[in-house]
């Protein structure tokens with residue numbers, strides 16, 4: 001595929017705007033890579049080359065960044081990336097059970113994607129949701145207190161096409177009644 | 179609902195419906211403290227007042243905030259910057275996320291106060307990439323604040339101007355270290371930098387820079403609302419005010435709590451706030467300040483109060499305020515291995531004592547944990563820790579030795595048991611050789 005088609009003109013415009021918001025344009029590179037991943041689902045090499053050109057950076061410098069920062073996917077991933085926290089609070093509360101259960105239910109190992117392209121399973125360090133241990137992220141959303149029942153619910157909701165599950169939890173929503 | 183024994187200053191407004199919106203925040207009187215300072219006080223007075231409040235950094239090191247600001251020179255003829263550290267990735271810590279998701283305007287007001295005090299016209303919020311909801315919450319809050327004339331030029335009718343740029347990280351614990359954060363914000367890999375020069379003189383883009391934690395900044399508006407003298411009455415002589423603690427692990431009610439410094443001990447925290455230990459088990463060990471803090475034990479340290487000095491006197495540190503609780507069934511070797519693996523995974527690889535040291539520590543703990551350790555390994559662990567301490571480029575390397583040295587300090591018998599009996603001394607792992 002010719003590289004021009006990878007980054008849409010609109011995306012290129014957004015990236016140029018971002019570059020202008022910093023005293024030094026290169027500061028915008030992480031944000032630019034996030035935008036690319038949002039649009040393409042991962043950061044393919046031709047896209048790295050094209051963004052390098054926009055920033056006037058050698059392509060290998062962008063590649064180095066993409067591998068330094070864990071969040072960028074260097075290969076295609078499933079529609080839902082399940083990122084399971086393995087750090088201390090989650091470890092103490094059974095993150096290994098979460099991993100075992102998901103591996104069994106999805107019939108894949110950590111680091112793999114299901115054949116239908118729906119789920120990828122990856123490990124993560126602390127996700128800053130330690131009081132909800134064991135926890136995971138479904139793409140960008142948090143899912144906490146992952147008992148087997150809650151994991152089963154998650155998988156059945158996502159398989160059933162409920163792509164808004166788990167619900168976002170942002171501040172302008174009313175606080176939980178208690 | 180706040181816990182009845184909490185002392186809510188920072189979180190005073192946390193549970194107000196829609197407090198994340200500018201409308202409700204303003205109705206409550208939000209931004210008034212800052213706008214009043216703009217009208218009535220000189221920047222230097224704001225620095226003095228912040229010093230008088232006794233506020234100390236909540237990011238890990240506990241450095242006095244007002245003093246940090248006073249180190250920024252005014253005469254370099256360069257722009258000055260504020261970098262807000264919202265990289266929160268220290269295992270066990272999850273209070274900054276609650277702040278940005280729920281009270282984003284309080285953080286923005288705190289940023290305004292800091293910028294006015296130091297004469298800064300541009301602030302960058304470095305938010306870790308995984309905190310997408312927090313990012314959206316802040317993005318919306320910033321848009322609202324700009325639309326209301328609270329950022330930009332001529333703020334509140336004064337001559338003061340200030341801009342905010344929201345910046346997402348992309349996953350790397352090391353970027354929470356302040357100099358690595360600067361490298362990352364400049365579009366490089368997150369490698370720590372040599373100090374001196376210190377960021378106060380030469381930080382972002384080689385300009386004078388203040389780096390503050392989210393909680394530190396979000397505490398400023400309530401401090402100025404209630405008055406610095408009132409705030410300084412809270413806490414102890416050297417640890418003033420309140421702070422957030424993230425209580426996690428084997429307790430019934432893991433949660434973020436705001437406590438008055440020096441007024442609650444670990445026993446009370448676990449029993450009264452945490453609802454006691456899960457399944458009625460006994461508490462074995464406590465990590466009192468995030469993964470980088472040396473372990474304590476309930477037996478010896480239950481009465482230690484939560485403040486910077488008391489925890490330091492117990493040979494640990496208050497760090498990020500994350501308190502991780504382990505019950506009696508936890509294998510000390512397994513938990514130490516988990517922590518060391520974290521540091522190994524997150525070592526940026528720039529210097530060899532840390533890059534290789536974390537690798538060795540992981541390998542040795544791994545073989546002890548899996549019944550293949552030798553007695554000499556214990557000495558080897560000591561030696562590796564020794565060879566890393568104080569010899570790494572940034573504090574991460576020191577931190578990596580902490581779980582090993584502190585767990586060996588209190589639970590050496592478990593290491594020995596693992597080596598001799600090839601199984602855990604406690605918990606489910608102990609059953610493996612039952613009857614042998």
Ligand SMILES: Cc1cc2nc3c(=O)[nH]c(=O)nc-3n(C[C@H](O)[C@H](O)[C@H](O)COP(=O)(O)O)c2cc1C
Nearest residue numbers: 235236237263265266267354355356390391394573
């Ligand atoms: C490896 C490492 C990771 C750190 N991570 C964070 C972090 O995620 N958030 C934070 O505020 N401070 C973190 N710090 C501390 C910062 O370097 C810095 O001291 C702090 O942001 C200063 O803000 P304060 O004075 O308001 O506490 C980290 C330090 C080290 C050595």
Ligand code: SF4
Nearest residue numbers: 528529532570572575
């Ligand atoms: S101590 Fe570790 S994290 Fe710090 S610079 Fe060296 S390798 Fe990087």
Ligand code: FES
Nearest residue numbers: 085090127129130
């Ligand atoms: S340890 Fe799992 S979210 Fe922090």
